[in-house]
Amino acid sequence: MLKIRAIVAFAAVLISSVSVTADVQKGGTANLVLLPKFLGILPFDQARRGAEEAHKELQNKGSLDYIGPTPENSVAGQIEMLTTATTQKKNVVMLSNNAGDQIAAAAEAAQAAGTKVVTWDSPIPSGKGETVFVAQVDFGSIGVVMADMAHSIMGGSGDFAILSATPDAANQNAWIAAMKETLKGDKYKNLKLVDTVYGDDQAEKSYNAALALVDKHKNMKLIMAPTSVGIVAASKALQDEKLCDKIKVSGLGVPAEMVSYTMNGCAPEFALWSFVDLGYLTYYTSYALATSAIKGNIGDEVNAGRMGKFKIEADPGRKNTKRILMGPFTVYNKKNVEAAAK
Amino acid sequence: MISPPLAGERSTIVSHPILELRHISKSFGMTAAMADVSIAILPGQVHAIVGENGAGKSTLIKILTGVHQPDEGEMLVDGKQMQIRSTEDAQKHGIAAIFQEPMVFPDLDVAENIFISHHNLGLVMNWATQYQHANEIIARLGITLDPRRLANGLTLAEQQTVEIARALSLNVRALIMDEPTASLSAHEVDRLVQIVEALKMRGVAVIYISHRLEEIFRIADTVTVMRDGKHISTKPISQVTQQGMVRDMVGRSINHFSMKVAANAHGEKILSVRNLTRDGVFSDVSFDLHIGEVLCFAGLIGSRRTDVGLALFGVEPATSGYIEVARQPVTIDSPQSALKYLIAYVSEDRRKFGLALNMPIFANISLPSLKKLLRLFGLIDRKAEIAMAESHRERLSIRTPNVTIDVGKLSGGNQQKVMLAKWLETEPRILIFDEPTRGIDIGAKTEVHNIIRELAIRGVAIIVISSDLPEVLMLADRVLVMREGRQMGIFDISEATQENIMALATGQTAAMSQ
């Protein structure tokens, strides 16, 4: 008897660490919270639309709350709201982290109290308290795409600079590192990265930083801005200075904000993934976790409706963390930007 | 027969009063601050108003300037009944006041300070004209002052002048000066007297409030004495003597307070102070204090008695002088060092120095003696802390349901007792009380007096700083009188009377010797 029990127990342990593939059951009950960096800007609202689409599809009897801090209160607000969701016994909080590792303690407390934390868009750097990160694209592939756009815009050779968000932004730094890696390749040997500056994701700082780059580097042909705020500000700055013939802008941007600059040639090419899809996939993952369809182990598979199947894997960018990779992304230019902007 | 104008009358023109108070009364709660006061203020005259602290002078000023409204009686301006509801109202009637602390704008220049109250000078400033007008007004006061200077760099006396000029620019007709000389040097006082003379010449009535009797004889045409909110007398200065004035001010018959406790047989000398000085504040204070003795510091406001107390407690240490506690020379440069020599200070300003009003009674009492309550690992023994407070509650009969309620909820008298308990717990050898009964009711006052005497009997040496002369005479074994930072003399209680204390406190030493 005792032996059998022991075997059962052992099996249970095994099962819990073994990957599962399960179709998520519609009509379950999962109380979910979508927590963006802050409220009021387009990409996060698009993610919300994706999540709402999934919410309807899955006929979730539970709730989907879209809550977030206001921009001036982002870091403290996120931590507070995560803690509140924990005390309300929500099943999963979907977090686009803006608080760096400061939020790790709150996330660990949430996990301990039974509230899972699924990050999207921007993870918790240390991975502490995080169940899984739904990555928009592979950080390595962002490096390749940015290097390729630079290559094609500059015609294979020339100086360029990076205008990033904040100097301690985890995702931007990872992307820039990936890009530098890519630039070592032979194809890019004539591209020269001359500077990296930061606009703190604020219009006026990014605008001034772009102009400072112009003044600083006489031979610069391109500003690469892997941030939606920076790319618009840089485009506007160059347009205002009537420099678009000489210097181009590229990077990651939202089509609706970029359309005029792409059409007038200031920013001929830029890339982005779909935030709607990111919200959709994050929701499916969270729902599967909440209804125990998956455990969140490496190898677990999520069947995400119209987007197909996704697997949880080790995150190559961060030690001891897990991710689901969405990908790919779309490169926008004159041909497709107007349609996407609508 | 036509009688010639009386000698000493300055004006041959029959002058009607600018300002007249008729049967004015004002109470705050149960206390009558002013009862049936009638005064007439004539143009071109200096009308001095004198009285002890609490005689009702400040209430009078506040009624004249519209800060308070009288409960009863009427006010007449130019013979017409008027109500003065605000400072602006008073200003409109030509009544202005200047106080000990001048009300100037430090960041504005002299000219702008003068004309700031003019609200009808047009939209646009004309600086040149304004400087010119300022110069004219300053010239009228017979002084020199650059109108371009910032008020920030002016001396107190100069700031006062700016205020007078401001009043003059508003065509002031009755100017109230409340203790204007309290912080001025002798030279500056001379200049102020000159200015007052200039104002008189222009027909301005000056209502002059001062404790300095010599100034009053120098400057006033008429003197009104007030006491306990009542109008005692109004006389031309020619008919007033200094002794008479002091008697009127002190008033009460001495017998009334004859319940003098028998003086203790004093123990040995515990505190000896020689030439204690704080530069620019007080100088050369010397006295001895014995075990079981109560020494009272008497004097008027501004006599710097409190500063001596603060120096002995190390809050504002003396700059020179010699202090001996129990025959050992000591240096007191902080309250910590004072507490080390078992000197404690029960402050007048309960809010500022004494009590944490939003903390419970027991925590206030235990604060300076927490060391006694420390147990294992430096934790506070809360039970012992409460017991400590309870014992004081009984001994001092602090009226409160329990000792865990906040001190702020107690009455003034009970707050005073909590503060006393707090310092008693430090088991002081020398206890300094600053105005121990200010603002508390009669019943509590008697209790506090009894506690003080009892402490003395039990061997504590006590200094009481008090402006309340009957209190001084009742409590003291000896009285040290101060005036403007100087020690004027020490009386044994057997020699002390309200008159001779008052005479020293107001600087009328001449009156004494007569």
Place this chain on the structure above:
Amino acid sequence: MNVLLRNFHPQTLRVITLAVVLLLVIVFFVSQIDNYFSPRTLNRIASSAAVILPIAIGQAIVVMTRNIDLSVGSLVGITAYVTGDILAYAPFGPFLTLFIALSIGALCGAFNGVLVAYGRVPSIIVTLGTLALFRTFLVEYSEARTITTDSLPKWVVELPQTTLFSVGVLEVRVMVIVALVAALIFSLALWKLRAARKFYAVGSNPDAAIMAGINSERVVFTAFVLSGMLAGLAGLIFLARFGNITVVAGLGFELKSIAAVVVGGVNIFGGSGTILGVVLGTLLVDTIDNSLIRWAIVSEFWREALLGILIMTAVAVDTFMARSYVQLRKLVA
């Protein structure tokens, strides 16, 4: 020396010091950065400072009355966004648009003013509250939309490049002139307008102001309305300059404006300060901020720290000078 010191207003000294420091800073950067000294650099700094200057002026007036307005950043955001939104539906001309922007700002400023002046709530509490409140309103109002340059009338989009006149190679942009005109108007008003002198009086000695029959409630209220109005002007300049407006517009401007005001010699405890000082303060803060990006030696993190050090130095110098001024005065008198 005596006479000189007697008639020397401490603010004059302050302005001269600032001008010298600004000059030294420029000389320093010229020596450090290639091609630094050019009409282009001047244009850059002027255009960038033009956004902050109106807010700094408003902040200065509020600080003069012993208050503070922390809501200006959120106010810039609201006016930039709402004005942009209105223009998208009704492409008004410049003057009507200016009127709209100023009105939105003044309205929000009046809200602050009522609470501070008549409600007697400390300004730091009120404006800390409205800092969040206005931003939340903006987030709700925006429904996550972005105002883009496409939706704006042509004159707005071209405004940043519109040059009023050129002095040699130096192009003087309209927005810079607008900001400078605002500075000139308020500088004149504070010097010459009797009513405006009350801002100094109320801040210098509130008790004395009441005794002098000044309606200090109204003065403080007016200060907040003006601060709101000027934030509205800055909002319009912001809209024209950056074109793309999201809910983050103007984030952190309250600190930048306070920095400019304090460095510009406005006493944080009220009562004194000049608009000329504020203009120089704004220029100094902006010059340092914009030049440090171009200075290779300084890392990103140090830029913020340097700005902080600058503010602390300014306050320390201010306190020190105020003290020594009084002492010098005593010596001379």
